[in-house]
Amino acid sequence: MFDPEAGFPDPPTLREWQGAGVIVDALAGLIVTANHLIANATTVRALLQDGRALNAAVLVRSERDDVALLRIEAGNLRALTLEKSGALDVGEFVLAIGDPQDWGQSVTFGIVSALHRSCPGIANSDLVQSDVLVGRGSSGGALVNLQGRLIGVIVARRGGFAFAAPVDAVRRLFVAAQ
Structure with missing residues (x-):
């Protein structure tokens, strides 16, 4: 309710979302991240481990897989x-x-708990479920095997489990971007 004696409310402020991303093509400068982090963004910045802060262009998004x-x-x-x-x-x-929590890059360890899972809010029912500990800010981060290969992109956490869009979702982005 508006109170004319109190004046106008403060205008809404811009929200800043932070998450993670994975460089998947060094020569082309391609990064994959969670779509929900950039879906309504007006500006996307990539903060690299070496301290560089760069503007990023959104090439293609998949709401179904929650990857971009x-x-x-x-x-x-x-x-x-x-x-x-x-x-x-x-x-x-x-x-x-x-x-996680904007503390800087961190790595956690776990196992693949299940394959072909669904998660509320994500249409893809082929998600990778794992018991790795992830916190706010890990969304868009890498899920890798012990050989260091990308197997998924973290898109959600529910009930102590992390859910990742599988690497096939990343490949579909490459195809869609061409």
């Missing part, structure tokens, strides 16, 4: 290799790489 492909203009990048489709098994050890 970004491009930055930068040299001297290192990318994760994408694992082959179908190379993941329940019980396999995995690492989650993210930026």
Whole structure:
């Protein structure tokens, strides 16, 4: 309710969302992240481990998989290799790489709890469920196997489990971007 004696309310402030991303093509400057982090963004910035802060262009988004492909203009990048489709098994050890609570990059360890899972708010029912510990800020981060290959992109956490869009969702972004 508006009170004319109190004046006008403060205008809404811009919200800043923070999450993680994964460089998936060093030469082209391609980064994959969670779509929900950038879906309504007017500006997207990529903060690299070496301290560089770069503007990122959104190339393609998938609401179904909750992943998005970004491009930055930068040299001297290192990318994760994408694992082959179908190379993941329940019980396999995995690492989650993210930026929980804006503390800086961190890695947690766990196992693949289930494959082909669904999660409220994400249409893809082919998610990878793991028991890696992830916190706010890890969304969009990498889920990798012990060989260091990308097997998924973290998109949600529910009930102590992390859910990741599988590497096939990343490949679909590459196809859509062409």
